[in-house]
Amino acid sequence: MSRSSKAxxxxxxxxxxxxxxxxDIIKEGTVALLVVAILTVALSLLLGSPDDTPLTFKGWATxxxxxxxxxxxxxxxxxxxxxxxxxxxNSAADGLNVGPLWLQxxxxxxxxxxxxxxxxxxxxxxxxxxxxxxxxxxxxxAAAQTEQNTWATNYDSAIAKVEGKLSAVPxxxxxxVPALAQGLTDMAKAGGLDAALLSQGGFFQTDNTKQxxxxxxxxxxxDAGTAAxxxxxxWGMMNETGRYPGQAWLWLYSFWYQIxxxxxxxxxxxxxxxxxxxxxxxxxxxxxxxxxxxxxxVKTLPMRIPIHRGIWRQYYEENGIxxxxx
Amino acid sequence: xxxxTHEMWTARLRSSWQRxxxxxxxxxxxxxxxxxxxxxxxxxxxxxALGVIIASGIVxxxxxxxxYHTSDIGNFTNSIHFWSVQMFFAFMVIHLxxxxxxxxxxxxxxxxxxTGAVAFVVSIATAFTGYLVQTNFDSQWISFEAKDGxxxxxxxxxxxxxxxGQMLLLHVAFLxxxxxxxxxxxxxxxxxxxxxxxxxxxxxxxxVRK
Numbered sequence: 001m002s003r004s005s006k007a008x009x010x011x012x013x014x015x016x017x018x019x020x021x022x023x024d025i026i027k028e029g030t031v032a033l034l035v036v037a038i039l040t041v042a043l044s045l046l047l048g049s050p051d052d053t054p055l056t057f058k059g060w061a062t063x064x065x066x067x068x069x070x071x072x073x074x075x076x077x078x079x080x081x082x083x084x085x086x087x088x089x090n091s092a093a094d095g096l097n098v099g100p101l102w103l104q105x106x107x108x109x110x111x112x113x114x115x116x117x118x119x120x121x122x123x124x125x126x127x128x129x130x131x132x133x134x135x136x137x138x139x140x141x142a143a144a145q146t147e148q149n150t151w152a153t154n155y156d157s158a159i160a161k162v163e164g165k166l167s168a169v170p171x172x173x174x175x176x177v178p179a180l181a182q183g184l185t186d187m188a189k190a191g192g193l194d195a196a197l198l199s200q201g202g203f204f205q206t207d208n209t210k211q212x213x214x215x216x217x218x219x220x221x222x223d224a225g226t227a228a229x230x231x232x233x234x235w236g237m238m239n240e241t242g243r244y245p246g247q248a249w250l251w252l253y254s255f256w257y258q259i260x261x262x263x264x265x266x267x268x269x270x271x272x273x274x275x276x277x278x279x280x281x282x283x284x285x286x287x288x289x290x291x292x293x294x295x296x297x298v299k300t301l302p303m304r305i306p307i308h309r310g311i312w313r314q315y316y317e318e319n320g321i322x323x324x325x326x
Numbered sequence: 327x328x329x330x331t332h333e334m335w336t337a338r339l340r341s342s343w344q345r346x347x348x349x350x351x352x353x354x355x356x357x358x359x360x361x362x363x364x365x366x367x368x369x370x371x372x373x374x375a376l377g378v379i380i381a382s383g384i385v386x387x388x389x390x391x392x393x394y395h396t397s398d399i400g401n402f403t404n405s406i407h408f409w410s411v412q413m414f415f416a417f418m419v420i421h422l423x424x425x426x427x428x429x430x431x432x433x434x435x436x437x438x439x440x441t442g443a444v445a446f447v448v449s450i451a452t453a454f455t456g457y458l459v460q461t462n463f464d465s466q467w468i469s470f471e472a473k474d475g476x477x478x479x480x481x482x483x484x485x486x487x488x489x490x491g492q493m494l495l496l497h498v499a500f501l502x503x504x505x506x507x508x509x510x511x512x513x514x515x516x517x518x519x520x521x522x523x524x525x526x527x528x529x530x531x532x533x534v535r536k
Contacts, residue, residue, distance in 0.1 A: 009432065009433060009434060012432040012433025012434075013433035013519070014533050015520070015532070015533055018360075018530070019360075020356040021357065022355065022356055023354055023356050023357040023361075026353070028370055032370045033374040033377055035374070037374075039413065040378050040413065045402075048401065048405050049401070050408075050464065051395060051401070051460070051462050054465075087477065087480075087483065088486075103480035104478055110484065206491025206492075208489065209486060215470065224463065224467070225467050230464075230471075247453065247454070247457065249415045278475070279479045286447050289447075290440055291440070301426075302429035302525070305427075307427040308427055308428055308524065311524075312360050312525075315359070315362070316524070319528050323526075
């Protein structure tokens with residue numbers, strides 16, 4: 001720090017010797033609390049708050065049965081979003097990177113999810129099942145993994161080929177996969193899958209990861225997000241359901257998703273790894289905000305742009321202080 | 327040989343506290359006359375909103391995260407929580423901009439700015455976890471979407487936004503504790519250093535110690 005800036009620091013830190021006025025800090029705090037409390041009560045009475053009912057697997061399997069069924073098959077075939085995600089759920093992919101930093105991969109598989117067993121076989125096994133489902137499960141469990149893969153992949157590809165129109169899927173070597181998918185669809189329709197996915201055969205459970213990820217593998221959650229204008233590409237991060245304000249303070253985070261190259265998944269390396277780049281960028285910007293007093297050029301902006309003349313207008317007028325050039 | 331009193335940790339803390347933050351500074355009855363703009367209101371307004379957030383949050387915590395879906399009083403309490411959060415951020419952002427244009431870090435006040443800015447970042451994290459524990463469609467959507475950001479930089483390996491239990495504990499215990507401590511330290515620093523003087527203040531108004 002130069003001698004002049006050190007002197008300036010000492011000057012700004014010195015005790016105030018000028019004019020003062022009475023100040024009741026306790027009264028100020030009490031009045032502020034009362035005003036804010038009254039305002040929040042008034043807004044709450046007038047406008048309420050958002051609370052859209054959560055989606056359920058029952059709702060998904062009932063309103064879009066084919067999509068649920070096809071998603072169940074993709075979980076068995078290992079082609080769903082979750083099955084191909086990579087860390088922290090599995091090793092199917094490396095995940096995103098920022099240049100040479102493969103943070104997602106390096107953090108490892110800390111929340112392992114096996115879509116075949118966690119999403120389909122285990123929930124089905126918790127139910128009182130029909131002879132057909134019991135037989136399908138027994139066949140699946142007795143088969144070698146390569147055979148299971150062949151059945152599931154054959155069926156998954158066949159469904160994809162007819163664009164999800166199940167009635168158009170030709171006969172093929174699918175093993176027990178159609179029966180398992182139908183069993184899971186029936187279970188979801190009956191309302192049994194939500195709890196079975198959460199509990200995984202246990203009692204206490206507070207981790208909804210498996211439910212949320214399974215939801216995201218189909219189109220039901222995505223369609224609902226689009227309908228509520230919550231998609232990231234349309235500023236959804238700072239939106240809220242209904243006509244309520246959302247997390248408006250995330251505007252800058254949301255902003256990056258609206259512009260190239262971040263909003264173009266085909267653009268390498270940034271667009272294809274947008275989540276990681278934006279996270280790092282926002283981390284750096286947050287650090288910049290915290291360290292503003294130490295950043296040359298930024299820390300002197302308030303002196304060069306005279307907004308302070310308005311804040312302390314009365315003081316400047318009383319003391320006849322003209323604006324100084326910085 | 328026993329430690330001399332003035333070298334004891336407790337005695338050192340006491341004398342440091344008395345020297346830096348005497349009761350007259352902590353609970354002042356006057357302040358510089360230049361503190362006259364409306365912009366000064368937003369610091370205390372932010373703390374007031376935080377008070378309403380904590381009070382309504384405590385009621386919600388006693389009843390559990392799903393209570394407000396089925397109870398009118400619960401819904402009303404949740405609304406108070408929701409709107410006080412909205413106000414908290416509005417006030418805090420105005421306060422932050424105001425302090426930026428005052429260059430409020432001048433005069434050994436850098437740490438005051440830093441604690442305030444860190445409190446802003448921690449507030450975002452606290453509010454975010456609040457959105458995740460709403461146990462409604464919004465929290466389903468946000469948790470599914472947000473996981474990708476955290477997973478992409480490895481943070482998701484430990485900070486699991488889809489884990490309701492983890493998010494609930496962070497939201498009602500850990501993060502409010504951090505935010506509360508930061509707010510307290512920030513306010514004590516403001517009281518210790520006083521409100522930053524105007525840019526280009528008259529030299530006679532500030533007594534530099536020789």
